Amino acid sequence: MINTQSDLPRSHYGLFALGFRPLFLMAGLGGFGLILAWLLFQHHGVIFSGLSYYTPNLWHAHEMVFGYTMAVIGGFLLTAIVNWTRRPTSTPLSLAALTCVWLLGRVVAFVPGLPDWLIACVDVLFLVMLTVMIAIPLIQAGNKRNYFMIGLVSLFAFINISVHVAILSGEYAWARALTNFVLFWVLLLIIVMAGRVFPMFSQNGVPERYVAKRYKMIELLIPPVMIAWIFALSLAPQINWLWGGLTLINIILHSIRLFGWYNHQIWLKPLVWVLHIGYAMLIVGFMMMFAMIFKPGIYYLAMHVLTIGCLGIITVGMMTRVSYGHSGRNLNKPPKVLAPIFILMVLAVVVRSVLPLFGVMSYFNGMLISGGLWALAFLLFTLRYLPVWFKPRADGQPG
Numbered sequence: 001m002i003n004t005q006s007d008l009p010r011s012h013y014g015l016f017a018l019g020f021r022p023l024f025l026m027a028g029l030g031g032f033g034l035i036l037a038w039l040l041f042q043h044h045g046v047i048f049s050g051l052s053y054y055t056p057n058l059w060h061a062h063e064m065v066f067g068y069t070m071a072v073i074g075g076f077l078l079t080a081i082v083n084w085t086r087r088p089t090s091t092p093l094s095l096a097a098l099t100c101v102w103l104l105g106r107v108v109a110f111v112p113g114l115p116d117w118l119i120a121c122v123d124v125l126f127l128v129m130l131t132v133m134i135a136i137p138l139i140q141a142g143n144k145r146n147y148f149m150i151g152l153v154s155l156f157a158f159i160n161i162s163v164h165v166a167i168l169s170g171e172y173a174w175a176r177a178l179t180n181f182v183l184f185w186v187l188l189l190i191i192v193m194a195g196r197v198f199p200m201f202s203q204n205g206v207p208e209r210y211v212a213k214r215y216k217m218i219e220l221l222i223p224p225v226m227i228a229w230i231f232a233l234s235l236a237p238q239i240n241w242l243w244g245g246l247t248l249i250n251i252i253l254h255s256i257r258l259f260g261w262y263n264h265q266i267w268l269k270p271l272v273w274v275l276h277i278g279y280a281m282l283i284v285g286f287m288m289m290f291a292m293i294f295k296p297g298i299y300y301l302a303m304h305v306l307t308i309g310c311l312g313i314i315t316v317g318m319m320t321r322v323s324y325g326h327s328g329r330n331l332n333k334p335p336k337v338l339a340p341i342f343i344l345m346v347l348a349v350v351v352r353s354v355l356p357l358f359g360v361m362s363y364f365n366g367m368l369i370s371g372g373l374w375a376l377a378f379l380l381f382t383l384r385y386l387p388v389w390f391k392p393r394a395d396g397q398p399g
Contacts (some may be wrong), residue, residue, distance in 0.1 A: 002050075012076060012380065014327070014387060014390060014391055014392040014393065016092035016093075016095045016096050016391065017392070017393075017398065017399055018076065018078070018079055018082070018090075018094065018095075018098075018326060018399045019075050019076075019077070019078025019079045019089060019090060019095060020075040020076065020078070020079040020096075020323060020389075021075075021320050021321075021323075021389040021390075022075075022096070022099040023071045023074045023075030023078070023098075023099065023102070024071070024319045024322070024323055024385070024389065024390070025076045025382070025385075025386070025389050026071045026099060026102050026103060027068055027071040027072045027075065027315070028105065028319075028378055028381055028382030028385065029155060029318065029338060029376075029382060030063070030067050030068045030071060030287050031068050031292065031312075031316075031321070031374070031377075031378035031381075031382075032375050032378040032379050032382060034060075034063045034064065034067060034068060034106070034380060035371050035374050035375045036371075036375050037238075038060050039368060039371045039372065039373060041182070041365075042367065042368065043058060043368055044305055044325070044370075048110055049303075052110045053116060053119055053167065054167065055172055058172055058175055058176050058179070059109075059174070060166075061176060061180070061183075062163065062175075063291055064125075064178055064307065065179050065182055065183050066156075066160050066163075066179070066182070067105065067106055067107075067188070069104075069183075069311065070102075070126065070127060070130075070156065070184055071102055072125075072315045073128045073153070073156075073186070073189070074098070074102075074128045075319070075322075076318065076322065077089075077130070077131075077134050077149060077153070078090055078095070078133065078134065079322060080301070080325055081134055081137055081138060081146070082137075082399075083140035084138070084143055084146055085137045085138060085140070085143050086139075086141070087137035087140060087141055088136060088137070089133055089137050090133055092150075094133065097129070098126065098129050098130065098133065101122070101125050101129060102126045103127070104122050105122055105123040105126050105274060108122045108123065109123075109209065113151075113268075114320065114380055116167075116168055117168065119164075120161075120165075122162065122163035123164065124160050124161050124164060127153060127156050127157035127250065128157050130153055130157075130165060131150065131153045131154050131157055134149060134153060135150045138150060144368070145357070154178075154200060155182075156186065157181055159178050159181060159182050160180055160182070162180055163175045163178045163211065164177065174392070176315055177213070177234070178285050180229070181234050183229065183306075183307070184229075184233070184234065185229040186311065187226070187282070187310065187311065188223070188226050188227065188230065189305060190282075190310065190314055191222060191223070191226060191254075191282070192223065192276070194279055194314070195214075195222070196278065196305050196368070198212075198261055198275050198276075199212035199214060199260075199261050200264070201271070201272060201274055201275060201321070202211075202261050202262075202263065202275070202276070203230075203263070204265060205263035205266075205269050205271060205272040205331070206263060206268060206269055207265060207268060208265060210263045210265070212260060212261045212263070213260035213261070214260060215256060215257070218253055218257050219257055220259075221253055222253050222254070224249045224251050225246060225250060225253060226250065228246055229243060229246040229247060229250055232246055233289075240293045242379060244290055244293045245347075247286050247290045248290055249291050250286045251283055251286045251290065253286060254279070254282060254283050254286070255283055258276065258280060259284065260277050261276065268335065270311070270338045270339040270342055271317065271320065271321050271331065271334055271338065273322065273342075274313060274314075274316070274317035274320075274338075274342045274345075275314060275317050275318075276311070277313060277342075277346060278310055278313035278314035278317055279314065280310075281305055281306070281309030281310040281313060281349060282306065283304035283308060283309040284305050284309065285302055285303075285306035285310055286306055287307075288301060288302035288353070288357075289302045293378070298357060299361075301352075301353040301356060301357050301363075302353070303376075304349065304352045304353045305349055305353045305354075306346050308345070308349040308352055308353070308370065308374065309346075309349035309353070310351070312345055312348070312374070313342070313345045313346065314380060316342070316345055316377070316378075317340065317342065317379070319340075319385075320335075320381070320385070321332065323385055323388050323389065326386065326399065327389075327391070327393050327394060328393035328394040328396070328397055329388070329394050330393030337384050338378055340380065341377045341380050341381050342377075344373050344374075344376055344377035344380075345374065345377050346360075348370045348371075348373040348374045348377065349370070349372050350366060351366050351370040351373060352366050352370030353366070386399045
């Protein structure tokens with residue numbers, strides 16, 4: 001992913017030169033701050049005024065999906081679409097505006113006295129703006145292969161609007177169900193993008209290049225099976241044989257896919273093994289979801305393997321890679337702090353979901369320690385990458 005867009009804005013500072021810079025900064029701050037606030041509530045009983053709008057559990061789920069995750073997706077798409085279309089996705093002004101809207105969406109619920117409808121309107125604005133910003137260059141360039149990105153972000157925007165309508169109507173269970181629905185679609189996006197780039201990153205990122213295997217039939221089956229799983233679990237959770245069977249098929253398909261990408265050399269490169277571990281967490285998460293047929297009480301443990309393990313590890317792995325590569329730095333010599341950051345993320349999911357599963361640690365203690373490990377990982381990530389996001393490209397190129 002090398003930036004070849006010659007008319008990207010130049011500046012003495014780089015923060016608003018390209019989408020990944022400010023939005024990955026927001027994701028880093030959100031990954032640290034949102035979890036820290038959650039831990040303060042859980043452990044110390046600190047009550048934030050915004051929790052009266054969302055309710056605590058819904059706020060946590062909403063902010064990790066529509067806050068943290070959408071910042072990552074926005075930063076990735078606004079950067080990748082430049083390469084896909086050879087057209088700019090933003091100006092410094094529009095990117096600054098989008099970033100401010102994201103930040104306002106995180107804090108507006110905690111401003112005393114604001115009406116609920118205003119909180120909702122501010123929060124939904126980010127995804128509406130993002131949809132427009134990615135649609136314009138894709139449509140102008142006639143890049144039909146990636147039109148589905150417009151549809152997917154539009155879906156996220158529509159569902160976030162629906163979440164707030166449910167909240168304003170007092171239907172908090174519906175709001176939570178819709179938030180989970182979006183989470184599953186985010187996993188589908190990760191699966192699709194992983195199929196496009198993980199084999200290339202794997203075979204090109206190791207000392208001795210190898211050929212990552214791709215199986216055409218597997219690639220054709222994965223998206224429809226995942227979509228069927230999403231609807232089966234969301235609309236018919238009581239039909240165990242249906243979503244359970246689809247879960248088992250997902251386990252088989254993704255295991256074959258990951259095995260084809262694997263080479264023992266990946267363990268020499270943190271920027272490569274982090275992606276493989278994150279994808280393996282998807283498979284482990286599906287395994288735990290299948291086990292729910294026999295032990296429904298492990299639902300939240302399984303969900304956090306998919307969120308912390310798959311979504312969290314892969315997004316951190318991609319942000320570290322994209323930030324370094326798109327700022328003109330050498331991906332063969334990444335920051336030494338990356339391996340500790342990735343290990344902290346792996347420990348976070350083990351402590352959150354695996355140890356409580358086997359009774360080694362209580363659910364509550366697992367949640368607190370895991371949150372601390374996650375927050376520390378994001379603090380280290382954000383501090384190390386601040387100069388990467390703020391400074392112009394190291395190679396003197398725009399972007």
